[in-house]
Amino acid sequence: MIHSLFLINASGDIFLEKHWKSVVSRSVCDYFFEAQERASEPENVPPVIPTPHHYLISVLRHRIYFVAVIQSEVPPLFVIEFLHRVVDTFQDYFGVCTEAAIKDNVVVVYELLEEMLDNGFPLATESNILKELIKPPTILRTMVNTITGSTNVGEQLPTGQLSVVPWRRTGVKYTNNEAYFDVVEEIDVIIDKSGSTITAEIQGVIDACVKLTGMPDLTLSFMNPRLLDDVSFHPCVRFKRWEAERILSFIPPDGNFRLLSYHVSSQNLVAIPVYVKHNITFREGSSQGRFDLTLGPKQTMGKVVESVLVSSQLPRGVLNANLNPSQGTYTFDPVTKLLSWDVGKINPQKLPSLKGTMSLQAGASKPDENPTFNIQFKIQQMAISGLKVNRLDMYGEKYKPFKGIKYMTKAGKFQVRT
């Protein structure tokens, strides 16, 4: 299935290659470079590129292209999903997934890739299993290994591989038993010129960090499970139980994992936590434009909107912007025409605003497109859909775990058209 993998950095160097079948010459990447040249932006490179003898399927993450070489028919999503898993695994092992991290840990990377695929077919992609096979590098372990000569590589078949709970390793021991769940909701909105909402959707995930001894069996129930319209689960969740009782029942993997992602049914009205007032005008004939932007909170249930960041791609005709923020800082890049305003917190008493003028190219006609504002923000301790966890219980083990649940709302793709 997957023949080879090439890792290519932003400047177009192939800095790692791995072959699972016979060796494919790296010249095959020339087709990729061609496609890259044709694309105006790095994201515009098509994910699937045909070449005379192979097919290239690539994903771009952390400014690294992961290019898989395929020789025959295979579902493209299969490869894409796998490549993303590879990236996730690297991130899990090295903390970051950068060229430097990969180069520094090239041996671990190679060992991982060797275990993840056999003859191009995924073998072990579950992080708990991989961690038993190849222990993640830590400073302490590196030191111990140098002194004692022991290795990072496990000698036994990970128990998970054969058991009915392949995602959990056995013999887990903690002195502090704790289970944390983060309910994170993202709100995707498009607001049109006149301020009316065109679309608004809420997508949420529950990320868990479970550090519990033994084989705990957890159940998690919601106050209002009806909100969840479409869900996808970690394989550990018992689907039948959910279908019947709307209760999440599972033996968790050890460590961090995504328990659930969901979509809040569209029948519910979505409360939009911020509003934007804008006035951006270009006058015909003059080389000046006016810029006026104000943000304000709306339906936040008394919570503070924080980490607010507004960014916008101004029209190509804009040469420079001379703006005055009432709070925070702004930057404007005259080359990419990217305006970004780091607002910080929104104080309902004193609304943040950004006002000033833009200078246009002399003699050029007024741009006929208006910019779109992308807004990012965070609201702690609130799930915008109103989802609430009712209770979390543990069975199968005797100790009392420490349990914690955190809520957060973030802006997903929050766009305001002007």
Added chain:
Amino acid sequence: MSSGVGYNDQTGAETAVEAGQETTPTTSSSGAAFGLFSSDFKKNEDLKEMLESNKESLKLEAMKRVVGLISKGKNASELFPAVVKNVASKNIELKKLVYVYLVRYAEEQQDLALLSISTFQRALKDPNQFIRASALRVLSSIRVPIIVPIMMLAIKEAATDLSPYVRKTSAHAIQKLYSLDPDQKEQLIEVIEKLLKDKSTLVAGSVVVAFEEVCPDRIDLIHKNYRKLCNLLVDVEEWGQVVIISMLTRYARTQFTSPWKEDAVFDENNEKTFYDSDSEEKKVPTEAKPYMMDPDHRLLLRNTKPLLQSRNTAVVMSVAQLYWHLAPKHEVSVVTKSLVRLLRSHREVQYIVLQNIATMSIQRKGMFEPYMKSFYVRSTDPTHIKTLKLEILTNLANEANISTILREFQTYVKSQDKTFAAATIQAIGRCATNISEVTDTCLNGLVLLLSNRDETVVAESVVVIKKLLQTQPTQHSEIIKHMAKLFDNITVPMARASILWLMGEYCDRVPKIAPDVLRKMAKTFTTEEDIVKLQTVNLAAKLYLTNSKQTKLLTQYILNLGKYDQNYDIRDRTRFIRQLIVPSEKSGALNKYARRILLAPKPAPVLESAFKDRDRFQLGTLSHSLNVKASGYQELSDWPAVAPDPSVRNVEVIEPVKEWAPSLGKAKQPKSDAKFYSDDEEKEEEGSERSSSSSSEDDSSSSSSSKGLAAKYHFPRQPCLYQPSMVSVQVILTNNSDHVLEEIHIGERSPAGLNVHCFNTIERLEPGASVTVSMGVDFSDSTQAANFQLCTKEDQFGVSIQPAVGELLMPFTMTEADFNREQSEI
């Protein structure tokens, strides 16, 4: 990690300089590489010394550097002899790295690679399943044709291994051997057939991959395993699910009859059912109709549906395509929600999913219409995502929602991304032709766009307007005039050509303007693009025929210019047109028909989706994504008119194992968590109800249990591996207690001379876990019970196995004639 970067530090370079001088001639085999990478060569020399040292740590260090070289694509093949020596190392990490090296270079250094083979052969017999599996993995990855027989043997042996993990590895090895030597196909198919029968979820995915690679046309191998695969599906690992689902899709299309009864009427009833799609699942709607869905067909649909909730996007997509290709039309819409959910995933995932939705939305508007807003374009989307969303929105447009969509399109036209703006104009054109109510609105909107400042937008509008006018030319001479006015300001060749064509085609409606346009073109003819020149020639010809008084000279002039053009197409066209329209002695009969040829009414172009004919490919495939048949693509066959015999899927009943020795200890019944997802027993029961019961595979099976340790044994009726005189017995040990059982092994036996091949001591058995071991017992051809002790660390229990006569016999195939002859001799 400190060692990873060691190869470019000081010390390496220094030792290399010393060593570099004397050793040049020994490594002639890869001289070319040395010339290019002389610095590498020096470092490699130092590596060789390290590999040959007797310090484990130095060797490991060296191997890490070698792997670093391989990862960069540098040639490290000259180290082969030094590396291969370490293949039997005790250090597991070193060994693994040697494996990596070996797999990479064995093909180039076949003779030396053979040195390592015996190590693997030994490891294949190792008691540790993990070591057996990795030995097989490496052995089968060494692409050296000479070891094909060894690989074949190893695969056959591993396919009957007790460890499912080793069996899984053997399934992978099948494909490797097949690609190395396709002549082994027949033998490999036998192994595949054996492995397909495997009941382990671990093996299922891998063996189906092997099946797809080696013998995808041997659909007959699937019959018996079909129901098992369907039932196992939810428990198979996610990657296996994808391949199994796509294989089963193909299978189902050859075995079941079409559930799509009246294709003509599905469109309206699908709209109706869409809104109650959730409730409609429970009843089986097909039963009322004369069409009866094969229960196996239903089984597949039912068992794949929960997988729509998978976190793996590839699994969701494969279920979606299964429903698309196999489910009755009104059930397909269950996949909509999940597909829309995938749009929240990574950009690349979105791209593929949108492509598939685009194809689906052409045939089934109703499926995605309620989710129309999910396809609204965001300014931050990459261009290819934007155009796909646009495509889908256009497909979804109908009388009811067109005004919303057009309003949305208005924003897109103003986008800063001009390629996208141009695509939007095309989309507006398509909406205008598809929905007659809005044609005029669209046309007016497009005419307004003609005064846009951006050239690509204007050009695209002209092209689209041209197409629209062709569909209804009667009432639009105003627009043609307007375009003639704009002509001077438009520089994009395609747009200019379009306007010229319009002038020529409808020259009778703009009789005054057309000759003037031709006049202008005559002036600039030489500087125009080829496509514009061709249309100029066309315009000239048409005007010559309709209005020769005014344009005769102009036409002559243009034809003369064309005659000497650099482009042969234009010269050809000019020559042809001249003969056609200008009467001369030589021109002959054709001349009479010039009018009819040039001014024939032309059919209006049909504006249709680029995804129109993509449905010839199975959804979710690479071929579908590229719209080209990819190598290795398996066509999805049409439904058979008459279903092939469904009884081929019947399997022998496997009697539920009876526990006739009641558990003595406090044996706690393990909770249902042993089996995830598949805790719906009724499925399996259904499967067995249907199947005809014939002789069973393991009819005598029994169990004993005490102190929470349960043992069930049965006779697999396979030849015993250990000794020919032994009967093989499989024992399933289950820990029903709440504590870990350690060191399970066989102790004393009676009669004392009883010859038993014991299983390896089981170190640990977790509560609730179970393990299958096999042993060989020599019953000395008698039905005497074999008694032995089953011991754990703390305890021991007596076990007695009494074989039925049938278990002591070996099956033997013979022809009827042989049988009669043998019988007569008794």
